[in-house]
Amino acid sequence: MRSLIDKIGDWFDRRLQLAAPIREAVEHPVPRSTASWWYVFGSAALAIFVLQIVTGILLALIYVPSAAEAWSSLQALNHDVTLGWFIRAMHGWGSNFMLAIVLIHMMQVFLFGAYKFPRELTWILGVFLLLMTLGMAFSGQVLRFDQDAYWGLGIGASIASRVPVVGPAILRLLLGGPIIAGATLSRFFALHVFVLPGLLIAFVGLHVLMVLKLGINEWPMPGRVVNRATYASEYHELIKKDGAPFFPYAVWKDLLFSACVILAVAACALYFGPFGPTGQPDPTIIQTVPKPDYFFLWLYALLSLLPPSLETPALLVGPVVVIVALLLLPFLAGEGEKSWKRRPIAVLTVLLLAITLGTFTRLAEVAPWSPHMSAWSGDPVPVRLLRGTTALERQGALVFQVKQCRNCHSLGESGGQRGPALDRVAVRLTHDQLIRQVIQGGGNMPAYGKNLSPAETTALVAFLQTLHPAGQAPARDASRDAVLSDSPVKSSGGQP
Amino acid sequence: MSNDTALSRRGFFTKIGILFNGLVAAALAVPIAQFFLSSITRGRSNAYLSWVPLGPVGGFPEGETRLTTFRNPYVMPTDGKTVETACWVRRIAGDQFQVFAINCAHLGCPVRWFPQSGLFMCPCHGGAYYRDGARASGPPERGLFEYPYKVQDGMVTIQAGELPTPGAAIAAHTGEKPPCAA
Numbered sequence: 001m002r003s004l005i006d007k008i009g010d011w012f013d014r015r016l017q018l019a020a021p022i023r024e025a026v027e028h029p030v031p032r033s034t035a036s037w038w039y040v041f042g043s044a045a046l047a048i049f050v051l052q053i054v055t056g057i058l059l060a061l062i063y064v065p066s067a068a069e070a071w072s073s074l075q076a077l078n079h080d081v082t083l084g085w086f087i088r089a090m091h092g093w094g095s096n097f098m099l100a101i102v103l104i105h106m107m108q109v110f111l112f113g114a115y116k117f118p119r120e121l122t123w124i125l126g127v128f129l130l131l132m133t134l135g136m137a138f139s140g141q142v143l144r145f146d147q148d149a150y151w152g153l154g155i156g157a158s159i160a161s162r163v164p165v166v167g168p169a170i171l172r173l174l175l176g177g178p179i180i181a182g183a184t185l186s187r188f189f190a191l192h193v194f195v196l197p198g199l200l201i202a203f204v205g206l207h208v209l210m211v212l213k214l215g216i217n218e219w220p221m222p223g224r225v226v227n228r229a230t231y232a233s234e235y236h237e238l239i240k241k242d243g244a245p246f247f248p249y250a251v252w253k254d255l256l257f258s259a260c261v262i263l264a265v266a267a268c269a270l271y272f273g274p275f276g277p278t279g280q281p282d283p284t285i286i287q288t289v290p291k292p293d294y295f296f297l298w299l300y301a302l303l304s305l306l307p308p309s310l311e312t313p314a315l316l317v318g319p320v321v322v323i324v325a326l327l328l329l330p331f332l333a334g335e336g337e338k339s340w341k342r343r344p345i346a347v348l349t350v351l352l353l354a355i356t357l358g359t360f361t362r363l364a365e366v367a368p369w370s371p372h373m374s375a376w377s378g379d380p381v382p383v384r385l386l387r388g389t390t391a392l393e394r395q396g397a398l399v400f401q402v403k404q405c406r407n408c409h410s411l412g413e414s415g416g417q418r419g420p421a422l423d424r425v426a427v428r429l430t431h432d433q434l435i436r437q438v439i440q441g442g443g444n445m446p447a448y449g450k451n452l453s454p455a456e457t458t459a460l461v462a463f464l465q466t467l468h469p470a471g472q473a474p475a476r477d478a479s480r481d482a483v484l485s486d487s488p489v490k491s492s493g494g495q496p
Numbered sequence: 497m498s499n500d501t502a503l504s505r506r507g508f509f510t511k512i513g514i515l516f517n518g519l520v521a522a523a524l525a526v527p528i529a530q531f532f533l534s535s536i537t538r539g540r541s542n543a544y545l546s547w548v549p550l551g552p553v554g555g556f557p558e559g560e561t562r563l564t565t566f567r568n569p570y571v572m573p574t575d576g577k578t579v580e581t582a583c584w585v586r587r588i589a590g591d592q593f594q595v596f597a598i599n600c601a602h603l604g605c606p607v608r609w610f611p612q613s614g615l616f617m618c619p620c621h622g623g624a625y626y627r628d629g630a631r632a633s634g635p636p637e638r639g640l641f642e643y644p645y646k647v648q649d650g651m652v653t654i655q656a657g658e659l660p661t662p663g664a665a666i667a668a669h670t671g672e673k674p675p676c677a678a
Binding site: 066067068069150151154155157158159160161162163167168169171172173175176177178179180181182183184185186280281282283284286287288289290300303304306308309311312369370371373376402403404405407408418441444445446447448450451 | 533535536538539544563565568570571572573574575576577578579580581582598599602603604605606607608610612613614615617618619620621622624626632633634635636637657658659661662663
């Protein structure tokens with residue numbers, strides 16, 4: 001039996017002649033220090049990429065890339081086709097895991113100085129791989145052709161249209177026509193299924209080939225400085241003195257971690273199920289609150305928090321600056337210390353980026369800048385705020401709800417957070433200031449002067465003046481007291 | 497490198513072969529580019545825009561703002577529901593109208609009209625507009641996009657067909673001259 005397998009193997013290898021190069025590749029010597037759990041993220045990203053290809057092909061057996069049918073074909077996958085929901089869920093969760101692992105891999109490579117000489121090109125290809133992975137995530141979100149995908153495309157279109165001079169041309173090229181429609185979905189399908197995967201496979205191949213050719217980055221030791229003239233011989237020496245074949249010395253950790261990651265994807269898919277689709281991509285259904293997928297939430301936050309005048313420059317220049325900086329990194333810091341222990345700025349940069357992106361993502365999950373569109377009719381005024389109030393003040397509470405103030409201002413923890421919470425507003429603003437703010441707006445609040453009658457304004461402000469803690473008096477204008485009482489201000493400044 | 501000046505027979509034919517392939521590629525590049533860029537070239541001089549009826553004037557009460565829908569004039573067979581478009585019609589008085597695009601001038605999310613407070617609000621990043629479409633607050637840098645309209649034989653008709661965006665493509669909608677139509 002054994003000899004038969006050997007014979008068949010020999011028959012193929014006489015013709016393919018691949019056994020020797022494959023053996024050479026898997027048994028290439030690596031520094032013993034790199035057989036570490038820190039070195040498993042690249043192979044895990046590759047494993048998920050393979051998973052994405054397999055699940056992607058399976059989905060393409062059912063999915064219809066037509067704006068008229070995509071949504072119903074996803075429904076069929078979710079509900080009619082045996083385990084269609086599971087394959088969709090695996091593909092969706094695989095996408096999230098792939099982006100997460102690619103980012104962790106990149107962070108590890110950066111902190112371990114692996115982008116330095118002679119691995120500059122490996123890093124540059126890696127930057128393109130990251131961009132393509134992001135491209136896959138966005139185009140994949142478009143293929144899940146639901147309300148979020150439709151309005152997400154609208155946001156992409158709005159950003160693209162802002163490019164000076166060629167904006168309209170880019171917009172029409174992106175959409176494949178004048179509006180988001182069938183041609184738009186078809187071209188994102190071509191991008192997601194042919195163009196980007198083809199490029200990804202080619203770039204991943206080159207990326208891995210270079211890791212094999214140049215050798216894996218050795219574990220960085222403080223004080224072991226990279227020098228272009230001597231690095232190659234030092235690395236050679238290290239491998240000779242303290243090297244071991246990748247297979248089987250280091251490979252088991254890669255295998256184990258990859259399997260765990262795939263298992264985690266499957267577990268998330270089983271437990272949480274597939275992503276959407278949300279409502280039908282019908283632009284006449286406007287009762288929708290579109291939100292991007294997890295890995296673009298930080299961008300959603302950025303677009304809400306940037307000052308309007310900075311937005312277009314930041315959107316158009318920002319990505320270029322970031323990408324150019326990433327591409328130039330190995331040329332600006334191609335030599336020197338590799339160890340993170342001697343590179344405080346590198347560590348701080350990673351921390352700053354992680355905290356910034358994490359904060360933006362968390363903020364976008366709450367989205368305090370979005371008005372709560374149904375708070376005015378759905379969130380009642382807390383009863384405790386109405387106890388012991390006059391008829392005028394209660395009328396004011398009614399005005400407060402009916403004029404949709406609640407959509408942006410919360411009372412008792414419910415309502416929008418676009419504007420400040422008003423539970424204690426009477427402590428902050430005097431009677432006159434309240435009137436002025438309501439009538440004229442300002443500080444990012446619309447002016448309500450044209451939409452409130454004098455009676456409504458009086459009632460509303462009367463209600464707002466009741467909003468102060470029990471033991472704390474509302475704000476008042478002492479000079480006004482003096483004018484109205486028509487007598488000199490008393491030194492004690494007490495209530496007249 | 498003795499014969500680098502002399503052109504061998506094989507070298508000559510290799511060069512001819514490369515040149516011939518280059519010519520074929522160049523010839524094919526023309527139709528490929530025309531196909532690939534057709535969505536841009538077709539949109540030149542506002543060819544995507546047409547006049548679309550929204551409904552009889554009587555359907556829009558004076559002083560009110562109503563949601564209505566229309567079918568985008570440029571349709572492909574695979575478009576499905578995406579060609580249905582919503583817009584806000586404000587009848588000021590008589591034949592005086594304002595027709596606003598549903599898309600927020602910030603990033604295109606669908607704005608909603610609240611007649612009680614006289615505001616359009618955007619659910620995405622919190623843009624708000626007054627009843628005449630002027631910017632009230634939030635991230636938008638301008639007011640709502642308006643479709644050019646006319647009242648013809650008792651029908652409110654708008655010029656539509658392109659996605660209104662903050663870029664120059666909406667110039668046509670705002671009555672400004674599009675830069676590429678000169």
